[in-house]
Amino acid sequence: MDVDDQTVAVGGGGREWTGVVSQRLRCCVCGGPTDGSEDYVLVELTAPFADTRQWFGAHAEHLDSVLAEGFSVEVHKM
Ligand SMILES: [Zn+2]
Numbered sequence: 001m002d003v004d005d006q007t008v009a010v011g012g013g014g015r016e017w018t019g020v021v022s023q024r025l026r027c028c029v030c031g032g033p034t035d036g037s038e039d040y041v042l043v044e045l046t047a048p049f050a051d052t053r054q055w056f057g058a059h060a061e062h063l064d065s066v067l068a069e070g071f072s073v074e075v076h077k078m
Pocket residue numbers: 027028029030031032058059062
């Protein structure tokens with residue numbers, strides 16, 4: 001399993017950043033809503049034996065807490 005695209009941009013223009021999906025996803029760690037979360041991140045999940053991809057939303061802080069040692073989530077605000 002590869003985890004890519006661990007960045008988030010929070011626009012100042014009202015509409016929340018959702019990435020390549022049309023709406024914010026629930027946090028895959030705590031299951032809670034991510035609306036209004038400034039540390040929202042979108043994670044792409046791919047596998048070498050499958051063409052499909054899956055997206056997960058998460059609070060960066062929560063994702064950070066479950067990542068393997070040495071990995072961290074970086075949040076970029078725009
Ligand atoms: Zn969470």
